Amino acid sequence: MNYLLKTEPGAYSISDLKRDGETVWDGVTNAAAVKHLREMQPKDRLVMYHTGDERAAVGTATVVSVDAKDPKVPLVRIRFGKTVTPKTLDRVKGEPLFRDSPLVRQGRLSVVPLTDEQYQWMTKA
Numbered sequence: 001m002n003y004l005l006k007t008e009p010g011a012y013s014i015s016d017l018k019r020d021g022e023t024v025w026d027g028v029t030n031a032a033a034v035k036h037l038r039e040m041q042p043k044d045r046l047v048m049y050h051t052g053d054e055r056a057a058v059g060t061a062t063v064v065s066v067d068a069k070d071p072k073v074p075l076v077r078i079r080f081g082k083t084v085t086p087k088t089l090d091r092v093k094g095e096p097l098f099r100d101s102p103l104v105r106q107g108r109l110s111v112v113p114l115t116d117e118q119y120q121w122m123t124k125a
Contacts, residue, residue, distance in 0.1 A: 002045045002119040004112040009050040014059035017080045025076040033111035037074040056086035057122045
């Protein structure tokens with residue numbers, strides 16, 4: 001599977017993930033987003049997305065492990081992949097691939113599933 005993880009770059013950015021190499025992705029409270037975290041499996045591909053003023057996909061990561069013992073607070077360990085040419089929300093909204101995506105339809109959702117085609121579009125040069 002593929003997912004997009006939103007983060008405020010002032011709190012934790014793609015540069016922070018690159019520096020750290022790995023981190024635990026937690027602190028998500030929205031029920032739909034938590035459900036997506038629980039569904040993650042090792043090796044799932046991730047797109048990292050900066051919110052706030054930036055509003056752009058900025059990098060990739062992979063799921064290393066998922067600890068879902070506490071179903072309300074799953075702990076997902078992720079590993080940095082690479083930075084990508086930023087894909088802004090305006091570009092995403094103009095792309096037919098994302099017409100029905102929760103990224104466009106549910107703007108406040110912090111964990112969004114992506115199709116393979118959406119993942120490829122976001123991560124291409």
